[in-house]
Amino acid sequence: TSNEPAEPASSAAPAPAPAASGNDEPGTKVVIGFSAPAADHGWIAAIAKNAEAAAKQYTDVEFKPVEPTNDINQQISAVESLIAAKVNALVILPNDGQQLNQVALQATAAGIPVINLDRVFPDKLAYRTWIGGDNYGMGVAAGHFIGKSLKDKGVADPVIVEIQGIATLPLTQDRSKGFEDALKTYGFKVAAKQDAQFTVETGNEVAASLLQAHKKIDALWNHDDDQGIGVLAAIKEAGRDEFIMVGGAGSANAMKEIQAGTSVLKATVTYSPTMAASAIKLARLIAQGKGMSDLLENQVPQSITLASETITKENVDKYLPLGFES
Amino acid sequence: MLVMRGIVKQFPGVRALDGVDLDVRAGEVHCLLGQNGAGKSTLIKVLAGVHQPDEGTIEFNGEQVRPSSPNDAIRLGFATIYQELDLVDGLSVAENIFLGHEHAKLGFVNMSAANRAARQVLERLGHGEIRPSTEVGRLPAAAKQVVSMARALSHDARLIIMDEPSAALAHDEVDNLFRIIRELTAQGVAVVYISHRLEEIREIGDRVTVLKDGRTVAVGLPARETATSHVVSLMTGRNVEYVFPPRAANPPGEEVLKVEGLTSPGAFADVSFSVRAGEIVGLAGLVGSGRSEILEAVYGARPASGRVELAGKQVRHSVVGNVRRGMGLAPEERKAQALLLDQSITANITLGSLPSFAKLGWMNRARERAEAHRLVKALDIRPPDPERPIKNLSGGNQQKAVLARWLLGSRKLLLLDEPTRGVDVGARAELYAVIRDLADRGIGVLLVSSEVPEVLGLADRVLVLREGTVIHQADAGELDEHRVLDMIMDGRAA
Amino acid sequence: MSEPKIPPAAVPETGGSAPPGAATRNPLSALGEARHLGLLVALGLLIIVGLVTRPENFATTSNLVSILSLAATIGVITVGATFVIIGGGIDLSVGALMALASVWATTLATQEYGPFVMVICALLVGTGAGLVNGLLIAYGRLVPFIATLAMLVAARGLAQRMSDRKTQLIQSGNTALVDLSTTRVLGIPLLVYIFALVVVLGWILLNRTTFGRRTYAVGGNPEAARLAGIDVRRHTMLLYALSGLTCGIAAVLIMARTTTGSSTHGDLYELDAIAAVIIGGTLLTGGRGTIIGSILGLLIFTLITNLFILNGLNTSDQLIAKGLIIVVAVLLQRRNLKERAP
């Protein structure tokens, strides 16, 4: 929430770690192209901002973002234009990995290393390195938190409700799968799920009706903290507090709710947009032919999966600086 | 050749045809007469396959037929000129003429063949100057009527139905139309002719069928021998004399309208005249002589230079202002320019004077309804139910509603463009009386009509126009029909 | 020969049988009018489906209140859209204007002045942007579709810029605004009353004032309206301003409901609002239509969504069923519209 009085170092990428190995020392000048979906909501906006901020830290990086769009056809064109411009490395967060696979292959064929951010290309030939969150793991983390809390409370046969993000995204399906699998280990299952659009308003609408459909709920997992604002508003409006709620992604706003501890939101599982900053750093290293200095290998690894962490009242202080503003 | 028996057509709430008989012979001009709303257009639409009759039989050349679509009727050899112009504005003249039966091979249009054929038909109609490739939307109303006729002629029809073809035509054009009708009948084509101008019937018609309230009241009367008064009383059920109300006894008052040097490039130039309170001033002229344009310019609806004064004050060029100051216009094309087809008669009547029924924008609907009811009665609009949608009224009754609009509120000046177009004889006399009554109450009236007798009979003073200039002004009493016709055709000013 | 001297004017006539059209004008009987019958039948069927499938959840007060609260935001916009469409236009920018108004009203700078100023701000922004639409269309003579599409795009862009694409929370000092959604009178949240008020005022404006009558005229036949002395341009402009105003009101409601202002609010509202208006029997060509029809159309949409969520159906099935229901509802409605036959 942009309205909060200036939060220290809130959404900007964390400062680079001390340059022990000199990896942050200026090297050959590289142009890094960047393409992502339209920044029409908090998480993706944070992705774009983190990428840009990371690029700005380096004098040897020229950052070249292209028009973000939600139309696959246009994103293909955008990447094509970056290939034509002969950038040194490409960071791509595709609207859909499968649909952009072809053009990523083209880039690789043109000798441009592709750093695949988050939504993965099906074809390993299409990218040099993948870095992204663990959607399945996120569902698992949420499932475990809820499973454990309910077990501890001794609830039998609980009503567990899930509010998903955009249903047609593979990541949504992965998250749901992880959630379901984790709950299974406690012998629980999801009673109802509905998808929203990652926006405050749709979260609000879906939650309002779901609360009508289930007069008593024990736990609710909401995939995305952006739409979570709307979900919380609907819960408050309905005057319901008999259940616990878990968020997703880890926005600063959600963390503050958890910290305050006054609402039903008890935890959120991270899916940090800081990965965009890391992707830019990796792109720079790859383009300059460097490795990651903490590792023995001379080259950047082929894939890096971020762990999804569970933020609760106990550890929220540690995470708050990393929370993005939704 | 054509025999229709016991045709019944029911619309929701209206029995438009209630057992009509018609009997047309090859090579004759059969006239269909009847008051507004008598069912003439409905009858010919049944014939043209637009409406399906609920009861009754149609026999053509001895065979039972039942045209179930316009296409059917065309195939049977019926061609129709409809009362309302039904052309496609976005297409060219030639495309309109051959719409539905294009010159085409395998679906590909042969444009040049179509243009050639169109030119031929147009020349036959005496209008070789209309270019086949012109977009119809750009043609003036009269030329559109010609295109409609050309379309009917372009079919090799054995029966041609004409629903008030002369309504949009001026005098000279009507002669031309008659020439063509005679050519057709000489070839054995039958013509069904509908008109409210009884003198036309006498000139071109062979036999007459009269409709009243959806029923046939007379079949196959000889057109030339039957007395006009007889026909009229058949139509109306009473005796109507085709006369104009007496002119005002008291002399006209102050000048309500003064026009000086009004010019609109391409339409008219340097027109000056005045209209006084209680006076009816008529504009006579050919179609295309710029009469409608003068009315529009005075009304502020068309850009023009020059000076227009209403009641001694120069008016700004704005319809809104002019209406507020007391002008009213009954435009030429009522469907396109005057009517809210989806609305009730009431809503159409009160459209021009809404503020007078409102306080701070709040409508007093009881008063509105009462006023509308009063006018519907006064003008004998049928059916006399002010809440009926106006689109189901016959043309003449719609015209009355348009006039009624300006009978509300305090008008100083009324501009009437062809106020009796498509209005039947009985209603005409009523309209004349209404117009005269308005003038007697101190309103100035500027009247355009293509019927010279109407201008001469109704107006106090007449301006004769030719090609956008006033060539003569005189009191109506000083002129006669022949002189006016000579002037508007040859430009010989007296 | 008849001399119909025009009789002396107008003693309001009470006599005779009530003219048939009079029924149309009575707010209550309007509901039962033939042309809304199909909608009512469709609504009834949906309610029956609700009662049968979820007897314990559907007919509860809280669920009904929830449906009305959900319908409120877009319902307010639908009232404005009805005016614009009856007036022969179309407004694609409604959702974007609502977003812009919500963002503007929740900027820190605005929030400093408290909830009252925030509301005024939202209303002004909505009306102002609507006025721009109106100016472009009435005086710039742009096609409404294009002008409002451009406004849609630009307003969303501006809202994103202004909010820096963040969701702007209503500050703790301004929760009076949020109370609109949480405070209940007789068990019904204030925002439902606001919705009802807008509908009633809209109904009155459309059916009882010269403004409404002119709207029908301007939409039905602009040339005839012009020649009858109506300032068609000015009226057109006002219609879009009115639509903008309803977007401003809707922005207040959505802020109350979600406790935020955001550039993502109201996404695709334009389609929903226009669809509700048209299902309600208003012609896209203008000149015809009713507010009650639009609201019934909207309630059908809202009810469909509610039923699906109550029954736990997934969105894909929801979409398919929604398409079918729209078709059936309109076919039902058409059955009762003999007048409009070929």
Next chain:
Amino acid sequence: MSEPKIPPAAVPETGGSAPPGAATRNPLSALGEARHLGLLVALGLLIIVGLVTRPENFATTSNLVSILSLAATIGVITVGATFVIIGGGIDLSVGALMALASVWATTLATQEYGPFVMVICALLVGTGAGLVNGLLIAYGRLVPFIATLAMLVAARGLAQRMSDRKTQLIQSGNTALVDLSTTRVLGIPLLVYIFALVVVLGWILLNRTTFGRRTYAVGGNPEAARLAGIDVRRHTMLLYALSGLTCGIAAVLIMARTTTGSSTHGDLYELDAIAAVIIGGTLLTGGRGTIIGSILGLLIFTLITNLFILNGLNTSDQLIAKGLIIVVAVLLQRRNLKERAP
């Protein structure tokens, strides 16, 4: 009054300057026609902006090819939409039909039969769904807006069901389909040729055949068309089927370009296509319009996007600018449309 002398021509000559109707019919001069002048000016301005801001990138072959490839998918749809809109209708379902066709053609079951069957499948699905639109509108007499909105919703739902909301990759055996986008002849990908072919065929159909000319009649004055013996309903139905067919073709193109079928393809294409058609000078009320105008309108949109990509503007600014550019383009165009004055 009874002398039947043939009067001098009373109908004014429209002569003088070349008759407008004639010019329309020549494919080349049509481009230069006055009514497209505004569009050409706008396009020219955009090109100049491109040359000035990105001299090294803009005027390259690869960029031009990229613009055309981007325009191809929606361009094909725009051709169909032009027919529907000239015919007095509107088709909101185009994007959804494209998605449905792409999903259907890429199901594993279909893919077994190879690329040729996949193409046939996409075309049939598009045409079939279009036919359903046409039947609902022409014979069920639903308002086009509603019927195609229902189809939009239902087709998206069906596509989601069919694909289980997953993106369906084209299997390695069927890459012949993908070659449409990767194979180049004279440096231009095949799909651009397909686009061009559809435009040319559409132009011929609209301007040179009875079907096309009757489309103007059906849209401009359906009653007159009916009276002239045209089967208006059948024609209307065919128009929607044609629009569906173009969606099927577009589905083939998008499959080639993305190597996938997906229920998310073509989101909001309906708005873009309609906007392009209207900017191109076709009236939403029907009866008037040109294919060339629509394509110019579309190219303007595509060029705007391309320029933004090249210049790396952010979305918000881009949206604001896009809104302004639309308004300016249309104002420019209106300047050249004196005929349509008040």
